Amino acid sequence: MEILFASAVGILTAAGIYLILRKRTFPVILGLSLLTYGVNLFLFATGRLMVNAPPVLNKYAEVAYTDPLPQALVLTAIVISFGMTAVVVMIALGAYLSAKDDKIDMIEDAERAGDDA
């Protein structure tokens, strides 16, 4: 399970970083989403991976339990990354509609005119 989990985090992060390095906004936003999925899984694993254990202490018996704090952290992180993705989609859409171009780097006007010619 650990190997599966670790490689999932690794692949999500690697794919996210690859997409972030693209030069159009849509792949970059997809990459950011993948990266946040990766980091959410990673945060979840920082409490150690346990199967079939409740995140509750039991004072009557010695029962295995899992660390509840990372789960709370992941919830916060999911909410924040969801909001942030919505914001970046709106801003990117605004920039695309306003510039008629979804390149992420800002090209100087002179160069852009040169490209068109």
Added chain:
Amino acid sequence: MNHLLIAPVVLPAIVAPFTIMVLRHHLSLQRIFSLASTLALLAITLVLAAQAANGTVQVYELGNWPAPFGIVLVLDQLSAMMLLLTSVLALAVVLYAIGSGWDNRGRHFHALLQFQLMGILGAFLTGDAFNLFVFFEVLLIASYGLMIHGGGTKRLQAGVQYVVYNLLGSSLFLFALGTIYSVTGTLNMADLAVRVSELSPDDTALLRVGAIMLLLVFAIKAAVLPLHFWLPASYANAPLPVAALFAIMTKVGAYGILRMYTLVFGPEVAATAGLVGDWLLPAALLTLAIGAIGVLGAREIGRLVAFGAIASMGTLLVAIALFTPQATAAALYYTVHSTLAAGLLFLVADLVMERRGGDIIAQRPMAQTGLIASLFFVGAIAMAGMPPLSGFVGKLLVMDAARGHDLVWWIWAVILVGSLITIIGFARAGTEIFWKSHDASHIREPEPEVPVDDAQAQPEALAPSAPTLPFVACFGLLAGLVLLTVFAGPMMDYTNATAAQLFDPDIYIDAVLKRAEQ
């Protein structure tokens, strides 16, 4: 518990939604509430600073949960100073935005500004690393809105870059916090400090990775080379009064470095000893150098000031990277100075931009050119670190603190040559903008097709009867700089005490974990 401690977070958190939901169609009421809230914040932070000045560390336990289990807000001298600095800068920005009409060029300016203040003030107050992340996100999401306030193609494109870069930084922050949590099992800063110092030296590989990732996050915020790329384009294309407020945001990064790497990963902690200063110092020197060169090369006034801000962050981080009490005291003094100076210059840049556009070329004289030229002159002197203003005192203190260091000649050379290049850059820009405009032979008419900017789209802003409120804001910041110079002695006493408090983390830890009572 002293409930005043949470007021800097709660007050803007109430005013901002109120502004959006109730006052959304009443600009004048928005202005009144925003100004009143900022004034109240100033009063609150003044009281808090007075309470912190005697060296006690106050702790506010949210929901009355004791420290390692609940979130705490902690007020020590460093927090108090940064809170006060933020509210002073915010007041100037609010006055300027009202006076210049910037708040009328898009919607929700005042609400976003209050949310931004909530995030910044909360980040300075919190004593919990994950809560620091949350307040970072609050200040960032508000800053995204402020950054694209007023719209325009270039601003939106710069906004996309800014948001993407900061989202990357946020992900890295989460990775760093996760790594640190997996090693120590806590995220309360005081508890972290205890656990990290108890960690066996053989078991620190993961912790060191976490510490370096955390440093990278703060370095992105503080615009340290090579992570500074977001700053010039964002600041130059943001509404310049907003950029003036952003002058405190780079300081949030510097604050994070100072807090985490004196308290948790302090100089005497074996696990991470020498890890941070060795990396940070060369990076800070490079930042200073690139900032100065950027000032010389800037063709547009917003970018000129943005690179000036990068150079001053370089100086500040050189002082922080030395990690001695004397250097930290100098860094704190320089923090106050560089925030006020950068804020002033961004506001002056906006005055210029409103009247004649931002390009550094000679054009016909603008309205009130003498007054604006003097403000620019004084701001440039302060930013470059020439006598008689506080930049000179600050740089002198930084250089004095570097005296015993191995790389002292490098540090002195970079600071002095950087200052010289900055002076030349500002002098060149000032000459082109203010002096050559009086000499008809130099005047180049602006090209007929200048990129349409909000300044041109709003001709009433160029009316000769310019409002006085923007000048009140500028002169307020200028007065702050002068006071900082005149009262450099008492200010240094305060920063020395702050540095002493920072380098004795037991005071902070005892207060948060209540170890003395147990």
